[in-house]
Amino acid sequence: MNRKLSKLHFTLIVMLLGIVVGCSSSKGPQSDDVADADGSQSVPVIGFVQTGAESDWRKAHSESVRDAAKASGYDLRFADGQGKQENQIKALSSFVAQGVDGIILSPLVETGWDNVLEKAKKRDIPVLILDRQVDVKDDSLYVTYIGADTYNEGRLAAEWLIEETGGTAKVVELQGTPGASPTINRFKGFRDVIADHSGIEIIATQSGDFRRSKGKEVMEAMLKKHGDDIDVVYAHNDDMAIGAIQAIEDAGKKPGDDIILVSIDGVRGAFEAMVEGKLNCTVECNPLQGPMAFEAMDKILAGDTADIPKKQMIKDEVYDRDTAKDVIDSRKY
Numbered sequence: 001m002n003r004k005l006s007k008l009h010f011t012l013i014v015m016l017l018g019i020v021v022g023c024s025s026s027k028g029p030q031s032d033d034v035a036d037a038d039g040s041q042s043v044p045v046i047g048f049v050q051t052g053a054e055s056d057w058r059k060a061h062s063e064s065v066r067d068a069a070k071a072s073g074y075d076l077r078f079a080d081g082q083g084k085q086e087n088q089i090k091a092l093s094s095f096v097a098q099g100v101d102g103i104i105l106s107p108l109v110e111t112g113w114d115n116v117l118e119k120a121k122k123r124d125i126p127v128l129i130l131d132r133q134v135d136v137k138d139d140s141l142y143v144t145y146i147g148a149d150t151y152n153e154g155r156l157a158a159e160w161l162i163e164e165t166g167g168t169a170k171v172v173e174l175q176g177t178p179g180a181s182p183t184i185n186r187f188k189g190f191r192d193v194i195a196d197h198s199g200i201e202i203i204a205t206q207s208g209d210f211r212r213s214k215g216k217e218v219m220e221a222m223l224k225k226h227g228d229d230i231d232v233v234y235a236h237n238d239d240m241a242i243g244a245i246q247a248i249e250d251a252g253k254k255p256g257d258d259i260i261l262v263s264i265d266g267v268r269g270a271f272e273a274m275v276e277g278k279l280n281c282t283v284e285c286n287p288l289q290g291p292m293a294f295e296a297m298d299k300i301l302a303g304d305t306a307d308i309p310k311k312q313m314i315k316d317e318v319y320d321r322d323t324a325k326d327v328i329d330s331r332k333y
């Protein structure tokens with residue numbers, strides 16, 4: 001019997017008898033094919049290794065994964081990497097040692113995962129990579145990747161900017177966490193588009209670690225150094241753009257008018273800033289990835305992996321000050 005089926009049976013039995021089961025446990029892969037000592041069936045256990053809680057996007061992402069796990073009947077063990085790869089590696093190893101049924105990894109950075117993923121593979125524990133990508137020598141170390149097309153997001157931001165400025169602007173860039181796939185891709189996507197537009201010049205670029213406080217700090221330093229030269233801020237996420245807005249206001253300038261700001265994510269705070277006229281554009285990056293992840297996990301645990309693509313990308317939209325007001329109430333994160 002596959003795990004998903006046994007989970008359904010379990011749910012049915014509970015419903016029919018009207019029994020409330022207080023807790024469930026797992027004894028690792030295949031464990032729910034057999035009943036526990038007390039006669040109950042356990043539900044599949046998934047270890048989720050998250051990057052941390054660096055942004056509003058991330059908070060929405062964690063919530064989406066938690067909600068979807070619950071809705072799909074999984075027992076989710078949540079590990080918060082707190083912005084450190086070593087914490088994530090430790091959590092992953094520990095999930096492998098616990099013999100969980102599956103692992104979802106949102107990797108802080110792209111490289112450095114080969115060894116720990118080998119451990120999971122040796123124990124036959126399937127790994128789904130969610131949100132950020134990994135760069136590993138052997139692609140069979142994970143089953144599938146689900147996330148946004150962050151390279152395209154960088155391109156969309158640049159295309160919007162060229163249209164808005166007519167192709168002439170001095171830009172400062174606030175990069176995300178160094179080595180993270182969205183940082184690498186948003187950096188590259190943006191540059192690939194402006195390469196044909198010599199009037200767009202990046203005069204400074206620095207990491208703000210995808211954090212609001214860091215975005216503000218870096219922007220303060222950039223304003224001190226480049227002052228009136230700055231026409232545009234390109235931020236790799238909304239949180240850093242919101243931090244930059246504060247720094248621009250503190251410097252006595254009008255964000256959105258004196259300095260154009262374009263960022264990525266599409267979180268509520270960005271829509272509020274656009275409605276207030278302080279942010280000009282955000283490229284959506286949908287964090288509500290939980291349902292897709294567990295739909296794939298259902299198939300993986302049922303051994304039904306043949307039709308799961310290696311990469312599944314979520315589609316993004318572009319929103320600006322003109323469209324923000326019309327859509328803000330329908331935003332889900």
Ligand code: GYE
Pocket residue numbers: 054055056057058131132148150182210236237238239264265285
């Ligand atoms: O843009 C940022 C977050 O990995 C795509 O991580 C994600 C990024 C998102 O902290 O806000």
